Amino acid sequence: MGEVTAKDLIKEFKFKLLNNEEAVAFRPVTTSDISRPGMEMAGYFTYYPAKRIQLLGKTEMSFYDELDEEAKIDRMEGLCTYDTPAIILSRGMEAPENLIEAADRVGVPVLSSPMTTTRLSSQLTTFLESRLAPMTAVHGVLIDIYGIGVLITGSSGVGKSETALDLVRRGHRLVADDSVEIREEHDNVLVGRAPELIKHLLEIRGLGIINVMTLFGAGSVRNFKRIGLTIDLEIWDQKKQYDRLGLDEETIKIFDTDLPKITLPVRPGRNLAVIIEVAAMNFRLKRMGINAAEQFSERLNHVIEESDREEY
Known part of the structure; x- marks a missing residue:
C-alpha cells in the first residue's frame, strides 16, 4: 500500500496551504473515505472520523457563521486532532481564524481549493483509492x-x-x-x-x-x-x-x-x-x-450425433 500525505495532495491538486507551514505535521492519509463534518459542526463528536480528510463546503461554513463565538472555537478545536491528516475548504473559501489557531496547535494542514465541494470530493476519493490500493x-x-x-x-x-x-x-x-x-x-x-x-x-x-x-x-x-x-x-x-x-x-x-x-x-x-x-x-x-473453441466443439458433437443416427 502506498503512502499519501497532505504534501502529495498539495502537489497533485495545487492546493493552497492556509496555515503556518512550520507548525504543520504531514501525517499519512490511511483511508480514501472523505468526511464532511456536518454533525460535528452541530456539536456531535461522538463518532467523529478523525483519521479521514475533513472537507468543509459552503453548507458547513454557512452553518459555522451562525454560531456564537464560544461554539465556533469549540467546533474548530473538535475538528483538529492529532489524527486528522488535513482539513480542506472548497470554493476557494478562506479559513476562519479559529480554525487556523486550532490547526496550528496540533499540526493539521488547512488547505484551500477553488473546486466545488462535490467535484473535489469525487476527485480526492478517486486519487486516494488509486494511491492507497493494495x-x-x-x-x-x-x-x-x-x-x-x-x-x-x-x-x-x-x-x-x-x-x-x-x-x-x-x-x-x-x-x-x-x-x-x-x-x-x-x-x-x-x-x-x-x-x-x-x-x-x-x-x-x-x-x-x-x-x-x-x-x-x-x-x-x-x-x-x-x-x-x-x-x-x-x-x-x-x-x-x-x-x-x-x-x-x-x-x-x-x-x-x-x-x-x-x-x-x-x-x-x-x-x-x-x-x-x-x-x-x-x-x-x-x-x-x-x-471459437466452443463453436468447434458444438459442430464436432453435431457431426458425431449425425453419424450415429446414420449408423442406426
Missing part, C-alpha cells in the same frame, strides 16, 4: 494490445522484452517492462504501471536499455493500464501436453481477482508477437460472447 510487483511485461492490458510473464531470458519490442513495432503500447506494479483499485480491477525509475524503458539483451517513447513516439507508451489477460511464456517441453483447442481455461489469482491465463510454449520459428496479438483479439471476442 500493491504488488510482478516480474513481466505489460502491453496494451487493442485495448486489452496483456501481462506477459515467464522465466528470465525467455523473450518477454523482445516480444514486447515486436508488439510496439506493430503499433501496440508499452506500459511496463521487467517490473510491473499492480494495484487492486476496485473489486476485480487490477491496474498495472511501471516503477518511476524504469518508466518507458525496455531492456533488450545484447542491445541494452532503449527509450520506447523516444524511439517510437508518445503513442507507443501508456502510463497505466487495467490488466485483462495474462500470457505465460515457457520453453517448449516435448513431454508436456499443451492445449490445442482452447477449451481449457486457466486462471491466475492476484489479490482477490482471477485473471484468465494462457500458457504459450516458446521455440524457434514461432512468431510470439503475432500469437499474442491474436490471443488478445480472441479474448475480446470471448468477452463479446463469441468462443
